[in-house]
Amino acid sequence: xxxxxxxxxxxxxxxxxxxxxxxxxxxxxxxxxxxxxxxxxxxxxxxxxxxxxxxxxxxxxxxxxxxxxxxxxxxxxxxxxxxxxxxxxxxxxxxxxxxxxxxxxxxxxxxxxxxxxxxxxxxxxxxxxxxxxxxxxxxxxxxxxxxxxxxxxxxxxxxxxxxxxxxxxxxxxxxxxxxxxxxxxxxxxxxxxxxxxxxxxxxxxxxxxxxxxxxxxxxxxxxxxxxxxxxxxxxxxxxxxxxxxxxxxx
Numbered sequence: 143x144x145x146x147x148x149x150x151x152x153x154x155x156x157x158x159x160x161x162x163x164x165x166x167x168x169x170x171x172x173x174x175x176x177x178x179x180x181x182x183x184x185x186x187x188x189x190x191x192x193x194x195x196x197x198x199x200x201x202x203x204x205x206x207x208x209x210x211x212x213x214x215x216x217x218x219x220x221x222x223x224x225x226x227x228x229x230x231x232x233x234x235x236x237x238x239x240x241x242x243x244x245x246x247x248x249x250x251x252x253x254x255x256x257x258x259x260x261x262x263x264x265x266x267x268x269x270x271x272x273x274x275x276x277x278x279x280x281x282x283x284x285x286x287x288x289x290x291x292x293x294x295x296x297x298x299x300x301x302x303x304x305x306x307x308x309x310x311x312x313x314x315x316x317x318x319x320x321x322x323x324x325x326x327x328x329x330x331x332x333x334x335x336x337x338x339x340x341x342x343x344x345x346x347x348x349x350x351x352x353x354x355x356x357x358x359x360x361x362x363x364x365x366x367x368x369x370x371x372x373x374x375x376x377x378x379x380x381x382x383x384x385x386x387x388x389x390x391x392x
Contacts, residue, residue: 358380
């Protein structure tokens with residue numbers, strides 16, 4: 143009876159029926175992950191919601207379909223912050239990314255997609271040239287959030303970087319700006335750590351300002367924002383994390 147109750151609750155959390163197939167569950171899970179991921183929603187409630195979704199997914203995959211390790215086919219960055227088991231715990235920043243059990247189903251397309259120029263695998267290096275000025279859109283005061291981690295990492299790596307978030311006045315000792323238009327200097331590279339609909343608005347603002355390099359963090363990209371970059375001769379990186387690529391060139 144306990145197992146039945148657990149399965150019923152798990153189905154309710156994921157919003158699936160009793161007759162759902164494995165692929166239906168995976169598809170539903172991916173959609174919920176993109177909606178509730180705490181680094182996009184920037185809230186503790188989103189973090190808690192995502193924990194419940196992860197637990198529900200694991201319960202169904204194990205008890206309903208007999209899959210011993212529901213996470214073995216997952217490789218993207220979505221749930222690195224959840225530690226050794228993506229269903230439990232809330233690890234520190236030091237523990238971030240130390241597990242192989244991530245969320246996000248493996249993509250058949252290359253991890254790195256570049257438009258705007260034919261630099262191939264050298265593209266991240268060109269974006270990460272130390273002479274470039276950066277703006278991080280969606281910076282956060284919370285050290286556990288990607289918006290905070292990316293800004294801090296670029297800053298302490300020696301880059302000139304501006305934090306941008308209209309809801310924050312300062313991040314640590316640095317002034318935070320409400321928009322690209324209000325920055326004291328025009329950035330060479332804009333890194334977006336925001337939901338896709340906001341990213342599209344920022345891309346439009348960048349076009350007006352004449353910015354030519356945009357980095358869409360995983361989860362920020364959309365077909366529309368990428369097409370906007372293509373049509374306006376903007377070099378754009380997506381489906382790849384700036385922190386991972388920066389560490390490769392250290």
